[in-house]
Amino acid sequence: MKASFPLAAAAALFALWPVSAPAQQAISARAGLINVADGDVFLLDERSGARKPFERKPTELVELREGQTLETDEGRAEILLTPGAFLRLGEAGAVRMISNRLTAVRVEVVRGAALIDVVELLRDHSLAVLAADAELSILRPGLYRIEASPPRIRVFNGQAEVRAGGQSWSLKSGRELTLASGAWVMAKFDPEKETDPLYRWSRRRAGYIAMANVSAARQAGMMSRSFTGGTWFWNPYFGFATYIPWGDVARSPFGYFYYTPYSVLDVYYPPRRAPAPVWQDRGAFGGGLAGQMPPRSAGTAYTPSAPVSATAPAAPAEGAGSVGTRGGGASGGAVGGTAGGVRAGSGGRGN
Numbered sequence: 001m002k003a004s005f006p007l008a009a010a011a012a013l014f015a016l017w018p019v020s021a022p023a024q025q026a027i028s029a030r031a032g033l034i035n036v037a038d039g040d041v042f043l044l045d046e047r048s049g050a051r052k053p054f055e056r057k058p059t060e061l062v063e064l065r066e067g068q069t070l071e072t073d074e075g076r077a078e079i080l081l082t083p084g085a086f087l088r089l090g091e092a093g094a095v096r097m098i099s100n101r102l103t104a105v106r107v108e109v110v111r112g113a114a115l116i117d118v119v120e121l122l123r124d125h126s127l128a129v130l131a132a133d134a135e136l137s138i139l140r141p142g143l144y145r146i147e148a149s150p151p152r153i154r155v156f157n158g159q160a161e162v163r164a165g166g167q168s169w170s171l172k173s174g175r176e177l178t179l180a181s182g183a184w185v186m187a188k189f190d191p192e193k194e195t196d197p198l199y200r201w202s203r204r205r206a207g208y209i210a211m212a213n214v215s216a217a218r219q220a221g222m223m224s225r226s227f228t229g230g231t232w233f234w235n236p237y238f239g240f241a242t243y244i245p246w247g248d249v250a251r252s253p254f255g256y257f258y259y260t261p262y263s264v265l266d267v268y269y270p271p272r273r274a275p276a277p278v279w280q281d282r283g284a285f286g287g288g289l290a291g292q293m294p295p296r297s298a299g300t301a302y303t304p305s306a307p308v309s310a311t312a313p314a315a316p317a318e319g320a321g322s323v324g325t326r327g328g329g330a331s332g333g334a335v336g337g338t339a340g341g342v343r344a345g346s347g348g349r350g351n
Contacts, residue, residue: 026220026231027241031081032064032100033232035240036205039075039091043068058239069096069110076201081105082127083230084120084141084243084250088205089113090198094148098130106130109146115202116144118158119243119258120250122230132179134164142173143191143253145199151179156191157253203254210256212242214267220244221261229260 027033034056042051046067054070054077056062064070070077071094079087079095082105089095093112099105108130116129118141129136129144132151138144142158153162154176162169162177164184169177176189212235220227230246243258250258259267 025234026227027061027234030063030100031102031105032066032097033061033080033241034064034070034077035061035080035086036078037075038077040073041075041077042071042073044071059236061234061241063100064097066097066100069094072112076198078205078240079107080232080241081107081116082125083122083232084118084245085127085138086117086119086202086205086209087129088115088117088198088202090115090201109148111148113145113147113198115198116146117202117206117253118142118144119252120230120245122246132164134162134177134179134184137161137163141250141253143202153177154189206252206254206256208238209240209242210252210258212238212240213244213258214264216242217244217259217261217264218268221264227261 034054037054037056041054043054043064044051046065051071054062064079070079070089072089072091074091076091077089079089081087082102085105087095087107090113093114094110095114096108096110098108103125105126106128114129116127116138118127118138121127121138121141127138129138129146131146131148131153134151134153136144136146136153138158138160140159142160143156144158144160145152145154145156147153153160153171155171155173157173159173160171162171162184164177164179167184169184169186171177171186174188174191175186177184177186179185213233215237216233216235217229220229220233228246229244231244232241233244234241245258245260247260249260249263252258
């Protein structure tokens with residue numbers, strides 16, 4: 001395994017695209033990396049508008065440049081936005097990259113529907129999504145859906161501000177905005193029941209990425225003691241990039257956990273309560289020896305062969321992790337018995 005690159009060097013290296021990524025390493029140079037392309041996916045030529053089939057090599061990440069459009073027919077795609085935020089595009093969709101600066105990402109949903117899965121939103125980073133005449137500014141981690149036609153914006157979890165037609169709205173979990181007869185109308189919806197194939201595919205993708213995070217976080221810690229998270233990290237064993245949080249365990253909107261190089265140790269070596277001492281007679285002096293401690297092992301908390309659960313794992317204990325801004329929750333390593341939140345899953349698209 002190759003030695004890690006300092007983040008500054010990694011940024012300089014990955015400023016040249018397409019990217020060859022043979023080893024686990026940080027890749028936070030720009031937003032807009034196409035992490036997954038499944039099925040019929042196309043890139044539009046910026047000058048001629050011609051559609052070119054998109055095919056990504058196993059060791060290559062391609063950047064969606066500013067002004068460039070990614071389209072799908074019978075396919076789906078996953079794009080890395082600001083660190084901790086994924087855009088997943090459904091079938092018969094199109095998204096255009098307006099700004100691919102890591103700290104100020106702006107994308108437009110041109111056709112179809114897209115889900116924005118925000119695991120963590122770093123301080124001083126912004127994320128805006130456009131559709132029709134509306135602009136969605138995401139304020140907190142969560143799950144957001146944007147549809148181009150007819151225009152609709154939904155917040156499954158989290159908080160966002162929407163500006164359109166000289167008005168503004170604050171949307172929280174279970175709220176939506178729809179454009180009807182030229183006017184935007186706010187209403188409620190049921191985030192638990194109103195799902196579709198794009199939602200279910202996104203949930204599976206979240207499970208795979210959380211699984212890839214475990215080995216990536218461990219490798220990052222082994223390669224460099226000075227590694228800091230809040231960055232995308234290439235995992236060659238899975239063939240795509242995962243996310244390593246800033247300073248603590250982060251929990252995704254789908255219920256999966258993302259670890260840091262320090263907190264991931266509790267996945268491999270979960271802490272165990274010491275047994276009550278068993279004293280052995282030492283004779284006339286009345287002394288004794290403590291009983292043998294149980295061996296430390298990864299146990300059954302991490303099961304690579306298990307399917308992705310249809311229901312989200314239980315929330316971590318108070319202070320065990322954070323859903324949100326950088327550095328929330330307890331210090332790294334205070335995860336305890338909740339390390340089993342990452343489950344693996346079988347591949348394929350499906351519904």
